[in-house]
Amino acid sequence: xxxxxNCIRGAAKALGPTSALRSELNLLRVPARRTIATxxxxxxxxxxxxxxxxxxxxxxxxxxxxxQDGWSLRSLRNVGGxxxxxxxxxxxxxxxxxxxxxxxxxxxxxxxxxxVLFVATGGCLYAYFTYERARMTRKRIAEQTKGIGKPKxxxxxxxxxxxxxxxTNQDMAGKYALVYFxxxxxxxxxxxxxxxxxxxxDKVKERCGETILPIMITCDPARDKPAVLKExxxxxxxxxxxxxxxxxxIKQTCKEYRVYFSxxxxxxxxxxxxxxxxxxxxxxxxxxxxxEAIGRNFTADEAAKVISDHIEDWDGPLNKKDRWA
Amino acid sequence: xxxxxxxxxxxxxxKKTTGGAFEQPSRSNRAKCYEARDAFFECLDRSNILDSIxxxxxxxxxxxxxxxxxxxxxxxxxxxxxxxxxxxxxVNYQKEQTIKKIESEGGEIFAPQLPTRAxx
Numbered sequence: 001x002x003x004x005x006n007c008i009r010g011a012a013k014a015l016g017p018t019s020a021l022r023s024e025l026n027l028l029r030v031p032a033r034r035t036i037a038t039x040x041x042x043x044x045x046x047x048x049x050x051x052x053x054x055x056x057x058x059x060x061x062x063x064x065x066x067x068q069d070g071w072s073l074r075s076l077r078n079v080g081g082x083x084x085x086x087x088x089x090x091x092x093x094x095x096x097x098x099x100x101x102x103x104x105x106x107x108x109x110x111x112x113x114x115x116v117l118f119v120a121t122g123g124c125l126y127a128y129f130t131y132e133r134a135r136m137t138r139k140r141i142a143e144q145t146k147g148i149g150k151p152k153x154x155x156x157x158x159x160x161x162x163x164x165x166x167x168t169n170q171d172m173a174g175k176y177a178l179v180y181f182x183x184x185x186x187x188x189x190x191x192x193x194x195x196x197x198x199x200x201x202d203k204v205k206e207r208c209g210e211t212i213l214p215i216m217i218t219c220d221p222a223r224d225k226p227a228v229l230k231e232x233x234x235x236x237x238x239x240x241x242x243x244x245x246x247x248x249x250i251k252q253t254c255k256e257y258r259v260y261f262s263x264x265x266x267x268x269x270x271x272x273x274x275x276x277x278x279x280x281x282x283x284x285x286x287x288x289x290x291x292e293a294i295g296r297n298f299t300a301d302e303a304a305k306v307i308s309d310h311i312e313d314w315d316g317p318l319n320k321k322d323r324w325a
Numbered sequence: 326x327x328x329x330x331x332x333x334x335x336x337x338x339x340k341k342t343t344g345g346a347f348e349q350p351s352r353s354n355r356a357k358c359y360e361a362r363d364a365f366f367e368c369l370d371r372s373n374i375l376d377s378i379x380x381x382x383x384x385x386x387x388x389x390x391x392x393x394x395x396x397x398x399x400x401x402x403x404x405x406x407x408x409x410x411x412x413x414x415x416v417n418y419q420k421e422q423t424i425k426k427i428e429s430e431g432g433e434i435f436a437p438q439l440p441t442r443a444x445x
Contacts, residue, residue, distance in 0.1 A: 185350050187406045223346075235352045270342035272405045
């Protein structure tokens with residue numbers, strides 16, 4: 001008897017905000033208690049069939065609508081403490097209103113929070129694996145030329161820079177180097193490529209600091225003396241390093257960098273000729289090993305990205321100080 | 326090119342060595358040379374001449390139709406550059422035709438890669 005009364009009160013409570021209905025229930029509480037008690041007290045809390053259609057009592061009508069709702073039934077049972085529904089979970093008791101209950105149950109186990117978390121986790125994993133795969137590809141490229149039995153590009157050289165000072169491969173240690181082979185009397189490709197190199201250099205410097213040396217080595221040492229190089233390169237970028245030297249030294253350097261060039265060894269003063277040569281940028285790491293060649297098909301932005309990514313991958317010592325400071 | 330200090334030599338073309346090469350292949354000299362080249366090539370286009378250097382007929386036709394532009398071209402550029410550009414014009418045309426031919430046959434053209442860039 002007391003149980004039934006509690007049930008109705010609980011049902012009224014569950015209806016919460018619908019105050020009109022609640023006041024109606026309050027008015028009808030006593031008849032409701034009696035009616036339920038007279039119908040089928042022992043089975044009330046164990047079956048939803050306690051409220052047949054023929055019942056005319058409005059309180060019972062509303063109790064029936066509650067009972068028809070699966071959750072309400074479980075709630076009633078719980079309050080009664082007689083049986084324990086197998087799908088019951090503690091959190092459900094925190095839900096106070098019918099709206100909350102309905103909102104909670106509408107989407108089943110799916111919710112907006114769950115969806116957002118799922119998508120966010122998936123996105124993070126995808127981004128991470130994409131990044132790792134790109135990094136491993138770069139690492140493989142960078143390490144392809146390290147160790148024994150690999151094609152060796154680059155090596156020791158002994159040349160003179162545009163100020164007439166000696167410049168060897170030792171001066172490249174501790175920094176990345178972007179090495180380009182060209183000559184000042186080049187009609188159209190080298191100037192374009194050097195303009196691109198200036199853009200690349202500025203972009204890499206902006207992202208990675210003073211970690212890279214922009215070097216142009218001439219394939220035409222007969223005409224490209226230090227003063228000529230200095231005059232020529234300052235039109236492209238004030239920080240470019242131009243290297244020249246004796247014909248034999250240049251030839252040896254080109255051989256080490258696997259650069260083809262076709263300068264005639266003995267030229268007369270004032271002779272007019274062109275030099276055919278390879279047109280790749282060579283990216284060298286701080287240990288003097290070849291990393292990657294960048295061809296004409298790269299734009300300045302693409303090349304700067306490739307170079308900067310390699311620099312950021314480097315975990316060895318890196319000299320970030322300005323060479324001339 | 327008014328901001329460039331070498332513009333005093335504009336009337337006579339850039340300074341050249343006895344062999345016909347630039348003394349200073351500076352940016353302004355290059356720009357002047359490209360200008361002369363473009364003017365010469367425009368003239369060739371008008372006269373429907375492709376090759377102005379490799380064949381005897383081509384040389385004769387170019388001399389007849391565009392000798393004035395050719396003189397300026399030679400004056401403003403190193404002689405080796407003039408030859409280079411004239412040959413490049415033919416090569417570029419052939420390259421374009423080849424690309425068009427390949428593309429019309431449904432093929433694709435990839436820029437050459439060094440073997441170290443195995444995958445991209």
